[in-house]
Amino acid sequence: MDYMTLIEILGSTLRLGTPLLLACIAGLYSERAGIFDIGLEGKMLMAAMASGAVAALSGSAWIGLGAGILASLLFAAIHGLASITFRGNQLISGVALNFVASGATILIAQTLFGQGGRTPPLTGEARFGPITLPFAEALSGVPFLGPFYGRVISGQSLLVYLALATVPLTWWLLYRTRFGLRLRAVGENPESVDTAGVSVVRLRYTAVALTGVLCGIAGAYMATSLQAGFGREMTAGRGYIALAALIFAKWRPWQALWATMLFGFLQALALRPDVIDAALPGSLTIPVSFLDALPYILTVIVLAGFVGRAIPPRAGGQPYVKER
């Protein structure tokens, strides 16, 4: 594999890793506050459909993004209602919302456009196009780093940079602000937060809402940037992979970046069977099905904990009852 092929694969790693990163950071807020969210997948799917549909109708990617965030927030609110207010089973709520999203997206898209559950292809202003960073042209002559800067770092969509920016922002919010301290505390020991006179319910709803916003951006990115429109089941398990990456990252933002980019790299590699076959000795070829399954297999390996022990937030998944 030559350097330019590697650059190409790294570029698509960043593109494919972005929805995973956004969903992973989204899950981080929720789980750090003690709310499991299996429903990242459904929220992304709803957001992808809403943003794809609204961008197609309005012709503006920005309005599409707003619609995606709203759709995802609606699902986050239902999940919050079920798991915080009514102290229901958080796993079941997440799974249920994924099914609702799976059905609702196709129903709505089919009703609006009648194209078999897809939204019409987006062009021009309806998509977040690539942004060329300054000096990308000027530096292209620099060996090694020039192409890396020009083709991997530069030329991505705005939402990719936004996703990357959430990493230091989340780190700062979690570890350097009062809100972050309370958020982490409410996931470990809600009684202590309650005793300190801070509302457990409000903190958890805030966390769930942040999850909703980030999943909304993730879904909008998929429909308006990574691809040109919404397609049936287009999230294809990314919500679950993001959860595995979150465990891999041990619920920390910087590690989440590396974990999701690793999964992004695998997905990018799966798109290039020619590169893998060339790297294999002799006439060996890898079945395409195996490459398709590779990110899922790696997810299981990550969860199996062969990469070190991961201890989740202690109060995760348990509804908080004020007095027993």
Next chain:
Amino acid sequence: MEKLPAWADLVLVPLISLLLAALISALVVLGIGGDPIEAVSVMVKGALGSAYGWGYTLYYTTSFIFTGLAVTVAYHASQFNIGGEGQAQLGGLGVALVLLAVDWPHWSVALLAASLGAAAFGAAWAAIPAWLQAKRGSHIVITTIMFNYIAAALIVYLLVEVLRPVGQMDPATARFPAAAHLPSFGEIPGLSLIFSKQVPANISFFLALAACFAVWALLWRTRLGYEIRAFGKSESAAVYAGISPTRVILVSMLISGALAGLMAVNNVMGEAERLMQNASEGAGFIGIAVALMGRNHPLGVFLAALLFGVLYQGGAEMGLWTNIPIELRTLLQGLVILFTGALDTMVRMMLVPAFRLVAARRIGGAA
């Protein structure tokens, strides 16, 4: 919170949950410009209005009983098995391998062997997530979902590259031997008087009924069932009583996977008579809704499976005869899971004042 009478908890709460799910679905149907009343009448008529409709309804019911029981057994051990879909697909592989390996002399022998193959392959597919949960603490919900995706890729690979007969275009196995054909309802003496047309419901419906009874006996009449339920109620208490968590998780998940795998006897052996891609058609996921709706009891699972059989067959007819897309089924299924599994406290909270009122009136009447 106050307790409700047992009958309200068992019957009223699921029914109101179902009603709420139906209500929201009706609003969605209105929202997309459909007519909910027409939708319901097309569904009921299509599913129950003729022997032909019943033949399909009971065919789906059979599959949903198996996957619902699979979720139930795991649920009693507090394991949430979402991998029924993958386990059912692997069960189909087991059926295909068994039926294609030997020239079976009679369907009864073939059924026995195919059931064993389906159960073994389904159980094997559940074994890895179960072991990882028991030994490494890997979250069984995520691992079983991943195994669904891996199963789909594996089946595609095997059908395209290995099991497809030479010269055949579509990715599927060869047809199973004719002697392995399971009697459908139209071919069973007595039942054939009712089912005159060719219907997919077949003799494995009775196997599903037997499985209901077997699961009931296992959970409430055996030592293993007691251990499973005790562990599911309280892990620490179970450990204190000398119950091994590893054993309970592994055994309950193996039984769960075997039950999901057995579904293939109905759809792969009984209907398609060869293994095709995505043979389970989401029945593994419907098992979750069926188990929750049926309050994780075999009798409840049977009734809920029948209900979802109606919804499934009726939904297909609705997709054919109205402008409402067939995906309404998935939406309704998700809403049923949401209301029965996650928002059941809300439904109870709604009922408590009503019962308090009734109780107050009764005391007032006595005085």
